[in-house]
Amino acid sequence: MEALLRRIREFHPKRSIITEDLAKRTAGHKGEVSLSFHLSSLDHKKICILHNVRLKVNDFVFQIDFMLVSTNYILILEVKNIAGTIYFESNFDQFIRTINGKEEGFYNPLIQVRRQENLLKEWLNVNKLPSIPIESFIVFTNPQTIIKADNKFRDSKKIIHSYNLTNRIDFLQKIHRNQLLTEKELAKLTRLIKKKNEPEEVNILARYGIKKEEILKGVQCPKCSYLPLKRKGKWSCESCRCLFQDAHINAIHDYLHLLQPTISYHQFKDFLQIESRSVASKLLSSLGLPYTGSTKNRVYYLNKDSISLNQKTKQPL
Known part of the structure; x- marks a missing residue:
């Protein structure tokens, strides 16, 4: 996107869309980088950390920001770098952000992680792998983000700030005490995930409907x-x-x-x-x-x- 903005004219009709998308991608990238700092303190001998995993199951590709694989469970981390006050509204399953007096809606990340959990379970099953508990957190990396929810909200344990991540992982370790995979099986599972990973291939011109002739x-x-x-x-x-x-x-x-x-x-x-x-x-x-x-x-x-x-x-x- 940065290259594209350098190579289209100043008043190109797609410039504002690309600029907005780039700002979102940049914020997401910064959030993932900051989360990596907190993950660095984990015991990498017991927990394998995989970043930006894209797996296919039944011809459908799903993406996970971070996947932590251990012998006892798998943890999905959906990373959000969003400023302002966010609000989880249960009646309509909405995710609302308010900043500078402006209210806007986002795709509910809880729906996203539930879907990721189900698809990952199906992927394990299709690949004839052992059944293992799958947990998920939505991690907000901006420490100034204010998180609110209504009285009917039942998923508060899934919503955390990044500075609480290691404490919540320690708590998961206590819940999932049964070792379901040997270290050899863990290594095999990790290798298979890496092998099956399908990195995103982006045709940036096709995405924005820009012709090669428009590139400066x-x-x-x-x-x-x-x-x-x-x-x-x-x-x-x-x-x-x-x-x-x-x-x-x-x-x-x-x-x-x-x-x-x-x-x-x-x-x-x-x-x-x-x-x-x-x-x-x-x-x-x-x-x-x-x-x-x-x-x-x-x-x-x-x-x-x-x-x-x-x-x-x-x-x-």
């Missing part, structure tokens, strides 16, 4: 965001007059995120808007990317790790 080409100024820069020994910005040696690295990252994981010489030259053939060839070669094919038909392979500064030359695939 060229190298962007790291300082003032002007685009495109000109290559004159170094990358030169006509707006702020700054010079940069490796500003093209960010452009290739954008190409990878938005378009495709492979690039040819002609695609490289066109996307970076480089006029000189020799300059384009030299810069592409300096990236040291793995490739296949002869000189004319050569295809270079991009990934987050392969695009970096001062990289050693790699051998052809």
